Amino acid sequence: MLETRELACERGGRRLFSALNIALDAGGLLRVRGANGSGKTTLMRCLAGLTRPDAGAVRWRGSDIGSLGDAYRRDLLFLGHSPAVKDDLTVLENLEFSCRLSGAEIAVEQIRHALEQLGIAKLADLPAGYLSQGQRRRTALARLALPRPARLWLLDEPLAALDDEAIGRVSSLCAAHLAAGGSLVLTSHQEIAVAAPGAQSIELGS
Amino acid sequence: MNSTLFHYASPQIFFPVAGKLIPWFSVLAGLLAIAGLYVAFFVAPTDATQGEAYRIIFIHVPAAWMSMFIYVVMAGWAAAGLALNTRLSGMMASALAPTGAMFTFIALWSGALWGKPTWGTYWVWDARLTSELVLLFLYFGFIALKGAIPDPVRADRAGAVLALLGVVNVPIIYYSVQWWNTLHQGASVSLTRSPSMAATMLLGMLLMALAAWMYSIATTLTRLRNIILERERDAEWVRLQRTAA
Amino acid sequence: MHGFGIILQRDLRIALRRKGDVLNVLVFFVVVASLFPLGVGPEPNQLRAMAAGVVWIAALLAAVLSLPRLFAADYADGTLEQMLVAPQSLLMVVLAKSAAHWLLTGLPLALVAPLIGLQYDLPIETLGVLLASLLIGTPVLSLLGAACAALTLGVRGGGALLGLLVLPLYVPALVFGAGAVGATLIGINPSAHLSLLGAFLAVSSLVGPWAACAALRVALD
Numbered sequence: 001m002l003e004t005r006e007l008a009c010e011r012g013g014r015r016l017f018s019a020l021n022i023a024l025d026a027g028g029l030l031r032v033r034g035a036n037g038s039g040k041t042t043l044m045r046c047l048a049g050l051t052r053p054d055a056g057a058v059r060w061r062g063s064d065i066g067s068l069g070d071a072y073r074r075d076l077l078f079l080g081h082s083p084a085v086k087d088d089l090t091v092l093e094n095l096e097f098s099c100r101l102s103g104a105e106i107a108v109e110q111i112r113h114a115l116e117q118l119g120i121a122k123l124a125d126l127p128a129g130y131l132s133q134g135q136r137r138r139t140a141l142a143r144l145a146l147p148r149p150a151r152l153w154l155l156d157e158p159l160a161a162l163d164d165e166a167i168g169r170v171s172s173l174c175a176a177h178l179a180a181g182g183s184l185v186l187t188s189h190q191e192i193a194v195a196a197p198g199a200q201s202i203e204l205g206s
Numbered sequence: 207m208n209s210t211l212f213h214y215a216s217p218q219i220f221f222p223v224a225g226k227l228i229p230w231f232s233v234l235a236g237l238l239a240i241a242g243l244y245v246a247f248f249v250a251p252t253d254a255t256q257g258e259a260y261r262i263i264f265i266h267v268p269a270a271w272m273s274m275f276i277y278v279v280m281a282g283w284a285a286a287g288l289a290l291n292t293r294l295s296g297m298m299a300s301a302l303a304p305t306g307a308m309f310t311f312i313a314l315w316s317g318a319l320w321g322k323p324t325w326g327t328y329w330v331w332d333a334r335l336t337s338e339l340v341l342l343f344l345y346f347g348f349i350a351l352k353g354a355i356p357d358p359v360r361a362d363r364a365g366a367v368l369a370l371l372g373v374v375n376v377p378i379i380y381y382s383v384q385w386w387n388t389l390h391q392g393a394s395v396s397l398t399r400s401p402s403m404a405a406t407m408l409l410g411m412l413l414m415a416l417a418a419w420m421y422s423i424a425t426t427l428t429r430l431r432n433i434i435l436e437r438e439r440d441a442e443w444v445r446l447q448r449t450a451a
Numbered sequence: 452m453h454g455f456g457i458i459l460q461r462d463l464r465i466a467l468r469r470k471g472d473v474l475n476v477l478v479f480f481v482v483v484a485s486l487f488p489l490g491v492g493p494e495p496n497q498l499r500a501m502a503a504g505v506v507w508i509a510a511l512l513a514a515v516l517s518l519p520r521l522f523a524a525d526y527a528d529g530t531l532e533q534m535l536v537a538p539q540s541l542l543m544v545v546l547a548k549s550a551a552h553w554l555l556t557g558l559p560l561a562l563v564a565p566l567i568g569l570q571y572d573l574p575i576e577t578l579g580v581l582l583a584s585l586l587i588g589t590p591v592l593s594l595l596g597a598a599c600a601a602l603t604l605g606v607r608g609g610g611a612l613l614g615l616l617v618l619p620l621y622v623p624a625l626v627f628g629a630g631a632v633g634a635t636l637i638g639i640n641p642s643a644h645l646s647l648l649g650a651f652l653a654v655s656s657l658v659g660p661w662a663a664c665a666a667l668r669v670a671l672d
Contacts, residue, residue: 007647013440013606040466048536049536050535052291064484070540071538073536073537073538074538076536078536080532081529082527082529082530083528083529084528084532084533085528085529086465086528086530087466088465088467088469093464097461098455098533101454101457101534101537102538103539113542131479137531157540169459245612254592268667288665333625340619340622343618343619343621347612347615347616350608350612350615350616351606351612351616354603354606354607354608354612355606360669360670361663363669363672364602364666367602367665367666368602368616369667370598370662371598371658371659371662372620374654375620375623375658378623378651378654379624381620382622382623382627383626385626385647386630386631426534
């Protein structure tokens, strides 16, 4: 489903990775490991189509993601470093916007249910500016609990600033996604307890 | 043909080529300048209305031509860099900008020096000078933007978008300034209304313009070599260069 | 068009919760326009002659002041990135944000301008032309401004650099817009000026958004 051919990227004059070949099938999990600054985020952004790689190609279902354009992005759910939450909007409004942006019309009850799964249902009508770091991250992660057609999840440090209980909830959401045939690429310093047969792992900066 | 072009698009390959070209263009620039200045000061006749002071036109007009020409060339290299993703194109645009800005500055200065003896004032808001002033701001903007972005690849791409935005707007700006000038001035003060062109005057201006062009190429290539050395300083061949020298 | 509506609605909703930002720009506009008489003296004929230019320049400066807000907040909190990763046309995103910017900056400026015109003792007929020129001209500020705001995203020295980049590009709008009012003052029909301004708006609406999209992709690379 997702593959890269000879992917290479350099930043600030440093070669971060080169000749990187990845092949990820439906239901597959890929962990990207590496020290800080080893290029994990750059790789995730290349996969998401945000960063143009210096060499090589990223393919989704056999086609180059550049030529797929919106067709690829409809299948994609990308969570970067920032929770992407607007301070002036309520938690509910933030998620509503995020849903509509991805082309889905999701009922308010379903959004509240998703918030419940992340343990922040009580905060639904609070402006996001009042939330703590962990709560904002949970708001971003609530997108994982929404019924969405995204087949590929690219999660960059999803567990940062989360407590053990929340980590558990996110892990089960990931497991459910994989079981349903979705693919997952994630970077994380913490161990995410998702048992996936044939889970792959790559180490950058070695 | 295509592969030859891409072959020379490598900074490493082009570096020595540029080095060999620079002396030729410098010599040409010098010869053309001597010829042009000779025509300007000794061959072209004295103007009936403006006397000797008009001779500054041989600097002012070629400088103005070059300032606009270089902007277009710079935008062209920038577009090539965006389309083909070649590093050398971005470096070329960076190398051209200061020379273009310099000619704009010369055009403005020479315009001021012409204005004083002819109409008693150092600055006139005529169409050409005002357009040159706006062009100077566009050059400054380009140089400032490139300087403010630390990552060279991003700086090249951002500069390229700005240069293309500018090149589309320059004709519109020029036209609007012309419009503005004809509406407000009506007076006879105009640097664009040059004395009637005797053939020798035209020859003098052309020679000076060609000299300026050769000079631009020589300086740009020199600056380009410096930019290449700076940007590729981690490359093996640059390190060899430094140890060999 | 769907994406356009979503983003426009979101930006307007956020702005309504931060009314201060919009009001600041208007107050700045009025303050700058009021400074000129203090600088050049209160002689009515002189002020009347300067009025069109002063109002237009004050509007330009106020617009430049508000430009960083176009993308900077979304860039900082990561929502801009999400817009690029969403199955939405980036062009629609840019147009929606430019439209929101105009509704919150350009339109209020245009509506307040006739009041400034009265301060400068402009005759009533010219006030209509002043309003019209700004209604056509302020969208240009949003469209070209978006491109320059995108170019300077996250760059040091943002505000002043943004001004340096965008003000030269605004020259045609200033010439045609202020020129329209000036023409009306001396009895000439301003339709030529206004048509040229309209043509410039048409060109800007093609060139500005294209450049903004390219610049956003570069900034988020």
